[in-house]
Amino acid sequence: MLGRFLAGALAGLAGLGAALAQPYPSRPITVIVPFSAGGPTDAIARTLGERMRASLGQTVLVENVTGAGGTIGVARAAQAAPDGYTLSLGHLGTHVVNGAIYPLKFDLLNDFEPIALVASNPMMVVSKNDVPAKNLRELIEWLKANPGEVAAGTAGIGSGSHFSAVYLQKLTGVAFNFVPYRGTGPALQDLVAGQIDMIVDQASNSMAQVQGGKIRAYAVTADKRLSAAPDIPTSDEAGLPGFHISLWTALWAPKGTPRDVIAKLNAAVVDALADPTVGQRFVAAGLEIPPRQQQTPEALGAHHRAEIDKWWPIIKAANIKAE
């Protein structure tokens, strides 16, 4: 009896040993995207994941875990096993701003291991075509003339599209209503269909619809025009100086993920960002790839901390409520 028990226990240990000895990655990796499929964060995850597969030799799956401005998906990733098989893709909204708005059960900085900064993107102020304004000044006049009547789509409280629109309101003194979605993919569909009036949208999301003439763009929140959309003025040029937002996206793993696993994942991101196909896709969407020296885990850690220091006082002063 004891002999059989011992034999079983030893067989179990041998199995565990074999599993531990498996080189990473030995099965598919899941990237949790905290917004809807078809939106900008999702698009970045899919382009990146597809190319990371070539380096890692394993499929990179995207799981959309949406709701509450991305906090539900980020919480899921924070609680996942730190084994390199569940990762968190997010941005300035989900991994910085939300910490100043929501009572989170995890620590945005200390419960994650940075892997790499992936891309940066300005926001683009866009409206449906039948809004009468033809430029940003006219849009602000129109918003002033219709207080509380305009519907702006967002990806939920704290998302890029939300806090950027709050920032626009503060800078101009205009008031409009927010319509929350689970991501700006569905918000953009409703804008094209004329169900909502405007979005302060991530440029990569709106770009194709602006270029196709389906919606109108007024400005990008950067100090330089986008090479993919040279006709769209910067906010400084369009009459709203200082309205600058760089929505950067990055990849993290749960705290405690082994160093060698982080190094493999970082190398796969670096490979992907150096791939001309990825580069062309990103540039066409107005996404900027960080310089090579900023693609390290250490650089992301430092940037993340600096952005928390910069944005938390601003967001807390804006007194944005989670509900």
Ligand code: ASP
């Ligand atoms: N990144 C978008 C936002 O924060 C949401 C999305 O990816 O769908 O507004």
